[in-house]
Amino acid sequence: MSRYEQYDRLGAPQKRGQATEAIVRAELVSRGVSVLVPEYDNEPYDLAIEIDGTFYRIQAKTAFEATTDGAVRFRTRSVRTKGSGYEREGYEGKIDIFAVYAPTREEVYLIPIEDVGETQMTIRYAPARNGNTKRVNWYEDYLLDAVLPSLGWNPVG
Template sequence: MSDRERQYTALAGPQERGQATEAIVKAELVSRGVPVLVPEYDNEPYDFVIEIDGNFHRVQVKTAFEATTNGAIRFRTRSVRTKRSGYEREGYDGEIDLFGVYTPIRDEAYLVPIEDVGETQMTIRYLPAENGNTKHVNWYEDYLLDEVFPSLDSNPVA
């Protein structure tokens, strides 16, 4: 277990871990010279906007944890809010362009285009599946920040 993973898992609650995830993803972007713009208030469906080659991209940050299958991580692709009448679950279609994902178990950050995610969650593999499946696999290498940046000029915020 890395020092950052140990510190991360010691955080008291989901809100603190979420804030840490957002800070880590921002730091990874800023350290690569990517401008990060933060909304003035916390009512937007995105956490921040990044600018790459003059194009703006809305980013929602999520934490990924070990999936139920070995060699993979998973993150949720819907927001869940507690309401008086129960839980409200909403997707992000049309509201964001990318998910910024941090996984403490691998200490890695990813950028995932919204077009690549499922309706409720996404699994990213870092080891081959035990059953040998190689079709429709989301490999972690495809979502590392430096791999995604070159494709972003074709998906700007209007």
């Protein structure tokens, strides 16, 4: 059974979120990145990493297949259930990076908060059918191993 099939069988969004956090942590740790996890669950970030003396607050998100072929999408706002309905809140000033796990692709992306849209972001892994190439977020630019060096990370070895 593939990792995606295992992930898909989890069903509940909370379990999938926990799996996403664990996968992101494992991918970072396996590259020698120091990962810190907040003691409490009410922080706006899920973990922090330290690279070359600098700390980065990270929010882990799960990407889902976009409605357009060849892309995945994730939400850039938190949604909390309140007695009066749903509360949606952005992460500006609260995190530095989104770490996004795309189960269907089995890939982890790191996206600086400055690069995301107000409510969601689409990451394209195949050209659009309509041929659009403007303002496209290509997956290669956000792959974990593509972004970590820009943060000062040097591979273990």
